[in-house]
Amino acid sequence: MRRLAETRRLSLSLAEPLSAEDQVVQPMDDASPTKWHLAHTTWFFETFVLKPHLPGYRALDERFAYCFNSYYEAAGPRQPRPKRGLLTRPSLEDVIGYRRHVDIALEALFEAGAPQRNRDVADLVELGINHEQQHQELILTDILALFAAEPLRPAYRSARGPATGGAAPELRWIDCPGGIRHVGHAGGSFAFDNEGPRHEALLREHRLASRLVTNGEWLEFIEDGGYAKPEHWLSDGWATVKTQGWSAPGYWEGEPGAWRQMTLGGLQPVDPAAPVTHVSYFEADAFARWAGKRLPTEFEWEAAAAGLPVRGNMLGSGALQPLPAPARLASGMPAQMFGDVWEWTQSAYAPYPGFRAGPGALGEYNGKFMCGQYVLRGASCVTPEGHSRATYRNFFYPHQRWQFTGVRLADDR
Amino acid sequence: MRRLAETRRLSLSLAEPLSAEDQVVQPMDDASPTKWHLAHTTWFFETFVLKPHLPGYRALDERFAYCFNSYYEAAGPRQPRPKRGLLTRPSLEDVIGYRRHVDIALEALFEAGAPQRNRDVADLVELGINHEQQHQELILTDILALFAAEPLRPAYRSARGPATGGAAPELRWIDCPGGIRHVGHAGGSFAFDNEGPRHEALLREHRLASRLVTNGEWLEFIEDGGYAKPEHWLSDGWATVKTQGWSAPGYWEGEPGAWRQMTLGGLQPVDPAAPVTHVSYFEADAFARWAGKRLPTEFEWEAAAAGLPVRGNMLGSGALQPLPAPARLASGMPAQMFGDVWEWTQSAYAPYPGFRAGPGALGEYNGKFMCGQYVLRGASCVTPEGHSRATYRNFFYPHQRWQFTGVRLADDR
Amino acid sequence: MRRLAETRRLSLSLAEPLSAEDQVVQPMDDASPTKWHLAHTTWFFETFVLKPHLPGYRALDERFAYCFNSYYEAAGPRQPRPKRGLLTRPSLEDVIGYRRHVDIALEALFEAGAPQRNRDVADLVELGINHEQQHQELILTDILALFAAEPLRPAYRSARGPATGGAAPELRWIDCPGGIRHVGHAGGSFAFDNEGPRHEALLREHRLASRLVTNGEWLEFIEDGGYAKPEHWLSDGWATVKTQGWSAPGYWEGEPGAWRQMTLGGLQPVDPAAPVTHVSYFEADAFARWAGKRLPTEFEWEAAAAGLPVRGNMLGSGALQPLPAPARLASGMPAQMFGDVWEWTQSAYAPYPGFRAGPGALGEYNGKFMCGQYVLRGASCVTPEGHSRATYRNFFYPHQRWQFTGVRLADDR
Amino acid sequence: MRRLAETRRLSLSLAEPLSAEDQVVQPMDDASPTKWHLAHTTWFFETFVLKPHLPGYRALDERFAYCFNSYYEAAGPRQPRPKRGLLTRPSLEDVIGYRRHVDIALEALFEAGAPQRNRDVADLVELGINHEQQHQELILTDILALFAAEPLRPAYRSARGPATGGAAPELRWIDCPGGIRHVGHAGGSFAFDNEGPRHEALLREHRLASRLVTNGEWLEFIEDGGYAKPEHWLSDGWATVKTQGWSAPGYWEGEPGAWRQMTLGGLQPVDPAAPVTHVSYFEADAFARWAGKRLPTEFEWEAAAAGLPVRGNMLGSGALQPLPAPARLASGMPAQMFGDVWEWTQSAYAPYPGFRAGPGALGEYNGKFMCGQYVLRGASCVTPEGHSRATYRNFFYPHQRWQFTGVRLADDR
Numbered sequence A, B, C, D: 001m002r003r004l005a006e007t008r009r010l011s012l013s014l015a016e017p018l019s020a021e022d023q024v025v026q027p028m029d030d031a032s033p034t035k036w037h038l039a040h041t042t043w044f045f046e047t048f049v050l051k052p053h054l055p056g057y058r059a060l061d062e063r064f065a066y067c068f069n070s071y072y073e074a075a076g077p078r079q080p081r082p083k084r085g086l087l088t089r090p091s092l093e094d095v096i097g098y099r100r101h102v103d104i105a106l107e108a109l110f111e112a113g114a115p116q117r118n119r120d121v122a123d124l125v126e127l128g129i130n131h132e133q134q135h136q137e138l139i140l141t142d143i144l145a146l147f148a149a150e151p152l153r154p155a156y157r158s159a160r161g162p163a164t165g166g167a168a169p170e171l172r173w174i175d176c177p178g179g180i181r182h183v184g185h186a187g188g189s190f191a192f193d194n195e196g197p198r199h200e201a202l203l204r205e206h207r208l209a210s211r212l213v214t215n216g217e218w219l220e221f222i223e224d225g226g227y228a229k230p231e232h233w234l235s236d237g238w239a240t241v242k243t244q245g246w247s248a249p250g251y252w253e254g255e256p257g258a259w260r261q262m263t264l265g266g267l268q269p270v271d272p273a274a275p276v277t278h279v280s281y282f283e284a285d286a287f288a289r290w291a292g293k294r295l296p297t298e299f300e301w302e303a304a305a306a307g308l309p310v311r312g313n314m315l316g317s318g319a320l321q322p323l324p325a326p327a328r329l330a331s332g333m334p335a336q337m338f339g340d341v342w343e344w345t346q347s348a349y350a351p352y353p354g355f356r357a358g359p360g361a362l363g364e365y366n367g368k369f370m371c372g373q374y375v376l377r378g379a380s381c382v383t384p385e386g387h388s389r390a391t392y393r394n395f396f397y398p399h400q401r402w403q404f405t406g407v408r409l410a411d412d413r
């Protein structure tokens, strides 16, 4: 119950620097308003935990189901995704009241001992916590999308101290063996359904970069005409470059020699030592090809991460942006595996062998999105602590880049 | 100065029932957020009155020009119209501060005697007042567009008492003579540039309906298959019906026999005696053809209105929706000429003979829109008192219907 | 009957320089394949003349009605306009057979004396002839649209001799009186329904240019930044310039100093003395504003044309492109009123007072398009002789420019 | 040389039943005109074989490179794909002349002994042959797309005899072992670059259906509301169903109980015993989920096909549509592995481990499309004999269904 309460509190505290106006507007179809995130995570507990498992629970307002269902077809009709920003009502205050109403009911659920007695209920609460953590990350990425689209380029938090100006440590290549490995979540603790079943995968000998690709390296790509030469790009990627007019990562402004990037701390000079972020799969793939390397597979990444502690520059650090790798990298150990940026892999997002989506609305959580997207591994600078793990599978479409996404190179041996 | 101050105050009071959230969101490309209206009208005074005519005036924030310029190419680049709803910053509070900053400067301008001494300045202030009145109407029509798009269908004001259920008075035909008439504004008081030059127009004998078309009459059109028979429609109108899936006026919900309409007082049953509103030109034209009649020309309307007092159900009445015509219509006098709804005419919006747009940004006020739109005459239930007159030319595209637009029939004799 | 037969023959002879491949392809939504024109004009006679008036007439293939109905809702469903180019079947040969089938039936109709006896039938035949003439013009404008879109830029006919290089005659201004004029067709011979009823119109004193605007004058507009300065343009026009990337008239290629234009004779250098053509209403209006003049109204044009012989550079001349005005212009008489290019007027296309569309499908011929378009007067270099007249009203949308459209300036006095 | 000559001849003979009109029109962006296929395959030989390897070769017309380059960025600019149907010039006759010109040059190349002496040249010729075979299949699928879009629904060939009405043989499940398998092309004969490098893949025990899914089985899916229940569908698939209005496979017309399908033999009743075809990946996946099964991986398919002869209902059979499986299926052997329809696999199209695209334009042949598509295996009823093999990887986007695509089910054990 404490983790639940802390998670619920954290969402509100993330919204604190924001005005009610900031929280209602939707900057683009992919991103959602903060208020919507606050309400949707609440609806999730109400719909999947309270209604089925708290006898006598009464919804605060039955119409909220229409407003705050995201994509669960089995849970009824819903506000279309591109129109989430029209919901000036219920007001932010009412949504906070909605959160309180549900929080009180969740307390009652615990007092009645339901999660303690009933493993299914405990699992649903755990799912609700992890679901809310996902939306905590989205609150920050989506508010950045909004602030980057505003003429005044407001900052979510006051600027950090000036970058040290230090250089990134030299990139080293870590040799990784081939062979059959067990991948996927083994059970015994929480994981999303898409992380299982655990199964065997065949790896080939390969090498993995000791750290993430930096802005400095990306500038070389730009200066070498990376965004202007079709030979580096997938066909769909090249079409996207042309249509979108991309010539640099997302949120970069200005021009060669004077690039700035929009961050949660406002517009800042691009730090060459920091990991590049807000790059799409198309860009990650093109960069790797230009560099004569490739992206890792999701299982190469997982094998390398398997033994590592899940620590790094995540939400708890307060940086809210990727930071340069430590000057000294431990030999033979990849750095920055968790935190800073989600790392694109070359693996299309697909079900593991034997995967079947569960019945009912919750079966729609992950399974129905297994098409057209790519897996990202690790965690980002805005992922809540305790949320990710070595088997965690994040996924986005290859053109999307409003998340904190970045690149770790791999190579054949 | 008092009219100026009152006008400025009225804008704020129209926004009063709205939360900051309500005021920031843009429901569709055609409509703008309340906050934007409040700021844009302020920018108008700042740009066209204060900067050129108040020595030493300093803009509160030079970046606001980008945020709140609407369409004046000569006044510099601007936030794209469909993205006015992204402006969570400046905040509503800051916009109110901006209004205060400009109001104080306007006071200083008056204290310095500029408008009193300089006719040009007085004219610009007058233009600014009339401009702000236009946006007052838009504040209400645009907030209705927003609330109608929200799942909770909130009301801007508490519901009015129940409709009396009375029937509309019988429609009578008023005979109007032909011949050469002077039309357009004669000068001597404020008018927009598009109302002049005054010139001669040749009218033919015709007849004009004594009152507006009612919801009850529109229901007959619907029940006769009006929205399903291409023979009533202009080709572009029929295409719009198909594309938009129209089967009733804007904001009508429900189904035959149980129509309700979204109003500033929330969802209400459709009152058969009240004037139909939220109909496009395409619908007005189709209805007239179905009825065996036609729409009036703008000069037929103007000739009929020429002697009438500019009185009716406008913003000051507080109804905020069209009301049934008085049970007894004065013989030979058209009722509802001002107020209730803007009346579509068959006249394409075009420059009057001899019209030349003025130089500079203000020359863009009206002239550059004289293409593809139709003239509407009169005033609506949300037009501020004192804003309209017999020569007033409102204009919209033939597919638009989020304004309070309605129909008065005409006929040949 | 002879005129009918000649008209029918002319269509085929216009198609003669074209291969079957050339005749089946549709270059854009606005334009239609030659084969479709050949078949559609035939369907018109079949549907409106033969089926109702030739007892025992049997359609060659009932499915052709679906294929070749253009826009007559009352005549049943039809191939969508943008998909006219999919009709590889019926083959060109079959369409020629279809023409023969209908021609024979039309002969039979005449032999049976129907048109001679029955005025209605004669009128329908006359309408069919005039309809086919309209499509003869379209065959040429649409094939030019196709050839201009082909990488090889083929020519419809071999190139004319080199332009004389002569200069255009000096533009003079012809004074025209104001007052009430009768306009519209008086009856007594064929006219389209949109040319009536004849009625009075009030003109103001004005001046009319003695000849058309030339390419040379248009080059000045371009060189003065005409396409880059929003102040010359209507708002919708400026948006179109931006969206379409216009920087010169339609079919112009190359660059300042070396403009060439695609013509029915292939790519040619732009002749400064020839009338500018393939300009939209938006461009015509912007040019006039830039020149400190305006476009004429349709009735100013009609009044000036009223007494003139309908002669000029039309289809019969064989030039198939606009030609420079004669070096000596008759004093006080406007030149190039018929032929060369259709002349944009400032008049929105609207019904004349008292106009009512006829019943049935033929009532759709003109009336339902009276919205959003502008009237053009005169005739073009590909209008068949005998087709146009002083009261003739052509009409297009303000962004369209694949027709031979041009500009004659007017001015107030 | 003989295979080359035969391949070149076959293309022409496939075009033989078609008129010049049929061959010039493009039915949709995905499909190309027959004439374009005939010319593009010729350009391929010219560009990649003749120009670099036949000294003194002169292109027939240098402008054809622009016209007939498909997507090779390194080979210069090209006619945009959606506008391939505008090319009425060069004429079909000229394209046949172009083919002859290139064929003669290819003969000269052989006579000069280049392919015999130079392995690279021989490989390029082989690639050109295989490339042309791919376009032979496309000629037929694209002409079907055209004819299905024509109101007259013409047939490419006269109808086959009536379906026997026999039932499909009972579906059996073939047990397949797990373990490490070698997959990909081993070299030694022609294969496309995307079929290698040969590498190890880890399979799990599974079962494979003995035959393809039939129309009869698909009808059960339809009748069970398969197209109306979101729970069967991937999220993107469901969106496509809604947007496209799908309620049956491609080219099905009519309604429940009386389905007909458009084929190369014209409109035919749907044969319940024949394999379903023209289904997208989305549909294949939804069907499998509805059936409680899954699609095979590409390596499961390849392992099952590894030992089989590449025989079946392919282009040579002349059926030009999928046929029912033989009444008796060999025990333990999957039927219909080659021919009838390409079989969707659940494998996203991705590079094999170690794959690197070659340098230059030919490196663009396959590699740049490895994103967002799914692999199909086998061959279809219009694949030329000798073209496919067990390692062959075809690929399409999950929404595409104009190819002869179908479904074989798999299951876990």
Ligand SMILES: [Fe+3]
Binding pocket: A040, A070, A131, A135
């Ligand atoms: Fe969610």
Ligand SMILES: [Fe+3]
Binding pocket: B040, B070, B131, B135
């Ligand atoms: Fe304004």
Ligand SMILES: [Fe+3]
Binding pocket: C040, C070, C131, C135
């Ligand atoms: Fe026609």
Ligand SMILES: [Fe+3]
Binding pocket: D040, D070, D131, D135
């Ligand atoms: Fe190809």
